[in-house]
Amino acid sequence: MAEITAAAVKELRDRSGAGMMDCKKALTEANGDLEAATDWLRAKGLAAAQKKSSRTAAEGLVGVAVAGTKGVAVEVNSETDFVAKNDQFQDFVRTVATVALETGAADADALSSAAYPGGGTVNEKLVSNIATIGENQNVRRVGHVEVSQGVVVPYVHNAAAPGLGKIGVLVALEGDAPADVMEPLGKQLAMHIAAAFPLALSADDIDPALLERERAIAAEKAAESGKPAEIVAKMVDGAVAKFAKEQALLSQLFVMDNKTPVADVVAKAAKDAGKSITLKSYVRFQLGEGIEKEVSDFAAEVAAAAGV
Secondary structure (H helix, E strand, O other): OOOOOHHHHHHHHHHHOOOHHHHHHHHHHOOOOHHHHHHHHHHOOOOOOOOOOOOOOOEEEEEEEEEOOEEEEEEEEEOOHHHHOOHHHHHHHHHHHHHHHHHOOOOHHHHHOOEOOOOOEHHHHHHHHHHHHOOOEEEEEEEEEEOOOEEEEEEEEOOOEOOEEOEEEEEEEEEOOOHHHHHHHHHHHHHHHHHHOOOEOOHHHOOHHHHHHHHHHHHHHHHOOOOOHHHHHHHHHHHHHHHHHHHEHHHOEOOOOOOOEHHHHHHHHHHHHOOOEEEEEEEEEEOOOOOOOOOOOHHHHHHHHHOO
């Protein structure tokens, strides 16, 4: 049996909003596994659906850049928020975004090996920055969008500097509507994406493994209702369909009015303009999402350093 630490209970409380004793019991049932414990709480009706916690686990910056009908988002991590405010680090993230846009580097490895303006590669410049700034840094990921005709609209929520922040969004709108129609629409959609955190463009694009996980949770909840099997099956199907609808961008309710599906917002804009507009794709990067932060015991670290 895994040891259930106070730090693990706190993290589960932060993730789920459930009570301390419920979190401790969930971790015990899940043998210390945070993801399994979260599912256990949800199955028992003790936690709401988790839309990827906004308690991001790494520092650094997300950078976005657009040129014509192409756009890119990059994430570069640092150890502390202090470094993210450093001019040298910000200039590096901004330049890396431009390099990614110009080279079309498909992933972090390709981007790291790309040529950096002024000589060397992106990775060599990164190593140099680590030496001069004195803190570890990492080019983590890159995402691209492109349209053949239309606009790519960038948005950074709570920007630390132009094109740099902790949440970066790109919206790709395909069509022949004029830019003065599509750009304001793209900005509103980008703000929606930043706030609503869709998992995919449409329900068909959601990871099947994620849907199966939701199905398992819904099945456990429905089984406790004591209703006939055929009713339980319908309850499970309904719960999974509701989850998919709420997580897919096109079927989410637009945050500007909280009643109109995003797909209908785009369709109305196209109808009003008398031109074609299609929401082709998007990228949403939130700094540190998916990274588990190591919880340290400062007193223990000091004692270890002192040799006691």
